[in-house]
Amino acid sequence: MPISLRDVEDADVDRLFQWRNEPEVDHWMYSVPPTLAQHRAWFSAFMTDPDRKGWIILRDGAPCGSLTLEGLTGAQRRAKWGWYIGDAESRGRGAGRAAQALGLDQAFGDYGLQKVWSEIRAENETALKAQAWAGFRREGYLRRHAFKYGQFRDVALMSILKEEWAARRPVVIKELVTSGLIARL
Numbered sequence: 436m437p438i439s440l441r442d443v444e445d446a447d448v449d450r451l452f453q454w455r456n457e458p459e460v461d462h463w464m465y466s467v468p469p470t471l472a473q474h475r476a477w478f479s480a481f482m483t484d485p486d487r488k489g490w491i492i493l494r495d496g497a498p499c500g501s502l503t504l505e506g507l508t509g510a511q512r513r514a515k516w517g518w519y520i521g522d523a524e525s526r527g528r529g530a531g532r533a534a535q536a537l538g539l540d541q542a543f544g545d546y547g548l549q550k551v552w553s554e555i556r557a558e559n560e561t562a563l564k565a566q567a568w569a570g571f572r573r574e575g576y577l578r579r580h581a582f583k584y585g586q587f588r589d590v591a592l593m594s595i596l597k598e599e600w601a602a603r604r605p606v607v608i609k610e611l612v613t614s615g616l617i618a619r620l
Contacts, residue, residue, distance in 0.1 A: 438533035443489035454521025499525035513550035533616040552594035570603035
């Protein structure tokens with residue numbers, strides 16, 4: 436079940452809308468699901484914004500999730516990270532962990548970033564563990580930061596620096612290759 440990434444394409448607009456509306460994906464998002472018109476407007480803006488980059492996570496060549504970076508053109512050389520596994524059959528099978536490694540290689544290599552950071556709802560243990568496994572560290576905690584469906588939620592700030600990924604990468608890649616989640620890089 437090798438995991439790979441490919442660039443988001445115009446043809447992915449409906450797939451991303453469907454995934455975004457999956458209850459398991461929506462549960463962890465800050466905002467309520469968009470309408471199709473709102474999603475298409477967001478997608479159009481995303482695709483033409485040089486500050487943002489998106490990939491489709493592939494499992495055995497089939498789309499299973501999304502990975503994004505925002506902030507690529509900033510002078511600070513840091514970008515916000517976001518990812519989810521939209522395909523229910525691919526959840527819990529290592530696709531997110533593998534996609535993170537592949538994405539971090541691109542973030543620090545291809546885009547020359549010094550820092551990748553994310554906001555994760557504090558009760559999302561699966562995402563927190565996956566990011567910690569890749570080498571992300573907890574950098575902050577925002578109390579009652581997200582409001583959705585009538586409830587405030589706490590948010591954990593996570594980040595990884597270029598040199599932290601360089602130190603952690605050999606262990607991560609070896610484990611992913613050994614488990615068959617990625618091809619040898």
